[in-house]
Amino acid sequence: MYSGHPMGLFPSSKDAPRVVVTNGMVIPNYSSPDDLERFNALGVSQYGQMTAGSFMYIGPQGIVHGTTITVMNAFRKVLAKGESPAGKIFLTAGLGGMSGAQPKAGNIAGCITICAEVNPNAATKRHEQGWVDVLIDNMDDLIARVRNAKEQSEVVSIAYIGNVVEIWERFFEEDIYIHLGSDQTSLHNPWSGGYYPIGLSYDDSNTLLRDDPSAFKDEVQKTLRRHAIAVNKHNASGTYFFDYGNAFLLECSRAGADVMADNGIDFKYQSYVQDILGPMCFDYGFGPFRWVCASGKSDDLDKTDEIAVGVLQTIMENSPKEIQLQMQDNITWIKDAKQNKLVVGSQARILYADAEGRMKIAQAFNDAVAEGQIGPVVLGRDHHDVSGTDSPYRETSNIYDGSKFTADMAIHNVIGDSFRGATWVSIHNGGGVGWGEVINGGFGMLLDGSAEAESKLNNMLFYDVNNGIARRSWARNEEAIFAIKREMERTPGLKVTLANIVDDNIFENI
Ligand SMILES: NC(=O)c1ccc[n+]([C@@H]2O[C@H](COP(=O)([O-])OP(=O)(O)OC[C@H]3O[C@@H](n4cnc5c(N)ncnc54)[C@H](O)[C@@H]3O)[C@@H](O)[C@H]2O)c1
Known part of the structure; x- marks a missing residue:
């Protein structure tokens, strides 16, 4: 193709x-x-x-899972150990194709989610579909509802029909403390309606976009500057703000907003990959493993959920402390997955697992197919993963040796997977963060219960994950060095070049 x-x-x-x-x-x-x-x-x-x-899209389930893991870990960063996120605010924007998953993820993570959406139809649709609990179109009502939710330590998701900047600004005036802040408007596409300006209705914005695109662009950039000022004020009082991979900070910087760090190179705020998913998940090989039951039967999906829980629980008994939290979060996720009603269309599931987890789960599925317990299963993953994607402002943003602007890893991954047994492979320029900003690849792998499928899954899944850990370890990411050394100890054929760490003082004194 x-x-x-x-x-x-x-x-x-x-x-x-x-x-x-x-x-x-x-x-x-x-x-x-x-x-x-x-x-x-x-x-x-x-x-x-x-x-x-x-050909591995499974609807919003993937983003619900990724957002749940991100929000849970973000709260762990700002709350005391054991403190519950209930009654604490996560403020964000966007109820579109992917961003609509945010309120459900917030509910699973157990906080108050406030999600602004300028398009009344999108907000109403998400509410009717059950993705968000409460729909509000008036700022005073929002403030009253939020104060009440805080007092009651509620777990609730609220859609606000309006511009997110209105909330950031008004909550500051009202002294409403925001624990977590983010944004998931479509800033990879800022000039064609991905991000709407403040002060205009949704319809008026679209008219301006059609009649005078350059005035629309000016309004968007003005709004981004106001957006950043308001976020900065909350941040000064303790709000933890993270970029959620939608090019928010990049476009703010291009608009001249105050988002640069003192060194003039980095952003003031970390992206969720730099601070959360990179060091806590990707560098250990944890990433979005997914599967689809080709029979289309929900019973098969239930069976695979059960198998996956069993495999993860067994692995967790002997896993090192560094990855225990990730194992536990994903066991909880998969146990609750059915009741959270995440399936849209194909009978598909996602969870985060490392190379060992992915291989063992896949092997158990292949055995179950061979025994006739379930029909064939197709494995795959999101591209938002350890290995497949080179994306300097998202998936590889926590790589600091200068190599985040290279794309050798993604190319190696797709070539390597193709001769190790993938049923299909793919590689793309663009995706998520925008054309020219990312090279990303994926695969599909059929498990038909055969011995060939077993050999292919072991060979390919091992490489698919460890290729990325090797690259992250070469970039001197501590967690990846730990993970690749561990993998070399248990896999005699694996020999990855390890970095010699140079003492910073040597450089400073040259
Ligand atoms: N982090 C991840 O894993 C991940 C995954 C998927 C998508 N994304 C990124 O998230 C962004 C959103 O994706 P999507 O598919 O949901 O896009 P989308 O365009 O379907 O939804 C974005 C929504 O934001 C609303 N919006 C725009 N400006 C607004 C404003 N100022 N205030 C309130 N609402 C506003 C729009 O009306 C729209 O409904 C994209 O940039 C995408 O690349 C990130």
């Missing part, structure tokens, strides 16, 4: 992937947003996308 074009069926070998997908791969010097528009219009290329481009 060449950027959506089915180029052809070529004779191949039985062990090769059935499908090879590339999207948006262009010569780097011709990879600007304007180039994309031109190539797209010519029909010769298309926006890469992440899981959608890899």
Whole structure:
């Protein structure tokens, strides 16, 4: 598949992937947003996308899980040990395709989620679908409802129809303390309606966008500057703000907002990958493993949930303390997954597991298929993972040796997976953070209960995760050095080059 074009069926070998997908791969010097528009219009290329481009999209379940893990760990950073997030505020924006998952994740994490959405239809739809508990379209009502929720230590999610900047500013005036703040508007696409300006209704904004795009852009940049000022004020009183991978800080900086750190290079705030998912998950190999029951039967999904819980509990008995929290969070997640009603369409599931977890769960599924307990299972993962994606402002933002702007890892990953047994592989330019900002890849792997499937899953899943840990370890990420050394101890054939750590004083005294 060449950027959506089915180029052809070529004779191949039985062990090769059935499908090879590339999207948006262009010569780097011709990879600007304007180039994309031109190539797209010519029909010769298309926006890469992440899981959608890899035929591994499972609806919002993936983002619910990722957001739950992020919010839970963010609260662990700001609360005392054992303190509950109930009655504490998580303020964010966006109830769109992916961002609509935020209130459900907030409910699972157990806090008060306030999610602003300028589009009344999107907010109403999310409310009707049960993704958010309460719908409010008036600021005074919001303030009263939030004060009450705080007093009652409630776990509740509230959609506010309006601009998120209104909440940031008004809550400061009202002295309402926000524990966590983030944003999930579509700032990877700021000039075409991804982020709406304050002071205009949704309809008026769209009219301005249509009639005078350059005035719309000015309004967006003005709003971003106000947004940052309000966040900074709350942050000065203790709010923990994180960028959730939607290019919020990047676009704020481009708009001249006050978001740069003193060194003028970094942002004032860390991204959720730099501070949370990178060191706590990715560097240990924990990432979004997912599967789809090809039978389409919900009973099969229940059975696979049970199998996964059993496998994770067994592994956890002997796992090191460094990864116990991740194991426990994912055991809790999978136990509650059915009751949280996360399935949309395909009978699919996601959880975070490391290489050992993914291989053992997959092996147990393959055995269950062989025994006829369940129908065939297709494995895959989100691209928002340890290895498949090079994205300097998101997945690889916690890499500090300068290599975060390289994309060798993603390319190695897709080539390596393809000859180790993947049923299909894919690689894309763009996806999530925008065209030219990321190279990301994925795979699909069929488990049909055969011995070949067992050999392929072991070979490929091992590489798929450890390739990324090796790269993260070479970037001197402590957690990844720990994980790759541990893997080398138990896997004799694995030999990864380890970095010699140089004492900073040596550099300083040169
Ligand atoms: N961190 C992750 O894992 C992850 C995963 C998926 C998507 N994303 C990123 O999150 C962003 C959102 O994705 P999506 O698919 O939900 O996009 P979307 O466009 O469907 O939804 C964004 C919503 O934000 C609303 N909005 C825009 N400006 C607003 C404002 N100022 N105040 C209140 N609401 C406003 C829009 O009306 C829209 O409904 C994208 O940039 C995407 O790349 C991150």
